Amino acid sequence: NAGVTQTPKFQVLKTGQSMTLQCAQDMNHNSMYWYRQDPGMGLRLIYYSASEGTTDKGEVPNGYNVSRLNKREFSLRLESAAPSQTSVYFCASSDTGTRFDEQFFGPGTRLTVL
Amino acid sequence: AQSVTQLGSHVSVSEGALVLLRCNYSSSVPPYLFWYVQYPNQGLQLLLKYTSAATLVKGINGFEAEFKKSETSFHLTKPSAHMSDAAEYFCAVRGSGNTGKLIFGQGTTLQVKP
Numbered sequence: 001n002a003g004v005t006q007t008p009k010f011q012v013l014k015t016g017q018s019m020t021l022q023c024a025q026d027m028n029h030n031s032m033y034w035y036r037q038d039p040g041m042g043l044r045l046i047y048y049s050a051s052e053g054t055t056d057k058g059e060v061p062n063g064y065n066v067s068r069l070n071k072r073e074f075s076l077r078l079e080s081a082a083p084s085q086t087s088v089y090f091c092a093s094s095d096t097g098t099r100f101d102e103q104f105f106g107p108g109t110r111l112t113v114l
Numbered sequence: 115a116q117s118v119t120q121l122g123s124h125v126s127v128s129e130g131a132l133v134l135l136r137c138n139y140s141s142s143v144p145p146y147l148f149w150y151v152q153y154p155n156q157g158l159q160l161l162l163k164y165t166s167a168a169t170l171v172k173g174i175n176g177f178e179a180e181f182k183k184s185e186t187s188f189h190l191t192k193p194s195a196h197m198s199d200a201a202e203y204f205c206a207v208r209g210s211g212n213t214g215k216l217i218f219g220q221g222t223t224l225q226v227k228p
Contacts, residue, residue: 031214042218050213090157096214103216105157
């Protein structure tokens with residue numbers, strides 16, 4: 001099992017460019033999440049998908065869109081990147097509603113917006 | 115609403131000394147609490163979780179945490195620090211509803227001195 005995979009690992013964008021961060025999990029989890037990590041602020045939830053076909057805003061959704069493509073894949077899109085979106089982005093998944101419902105995290109995408 | 119506060123953004127201990135990382139929570143419902151560890155340039159890994167079965171929870175790598183309802187605390191301890199414990203540690207509380215969302219603290223960086 002690969003667990004949670006994310007691509008790309010690193011990305012540099014210019015202000016105004018767009019990009020999509022990809023995330024996939026092979027654990028048959030129903031829920032998936034996108035977080036951003038900034039120094040001194042912990043992880044903040046951007047969007048989440050409690051189940052296939054549903055998505056909801058988290059704490060910091062502005063400037064982002066998501067797509068739950070199927071049960072395995074959950075992508076995050078920046079339509080017009082801004083320097084304030086420079087961050088490390090983590091995808092996670094969980095089997096919500098079961099005893100084993102802790103979140104499993106991917107390795108992260110380090111994004112710099114110039 | 116749920117929230118988490120980690121006291122101390124940086125903690126420094128000598129190798130072999132006691133590790134104590136503090137976490138206080140606020141929750142309107144019985145909380146589910148988690149500790150995650152993040153090694154440099156990696157994703158988050160679950161250390162342990164509290165789900166009301168026992169107040170003293172044992173995790174991986176010799177860590178444990180005690181749930182104290184009267185103090186609204188879930189502090190992480192390890193009797194003897196190893197150099198390999200140097201990392202960032204996050205306390206998290208499950209959000210309300212059945213979505214599995216987590217609310218993270220700001221993180222505590224643990225430095226272990228030889």
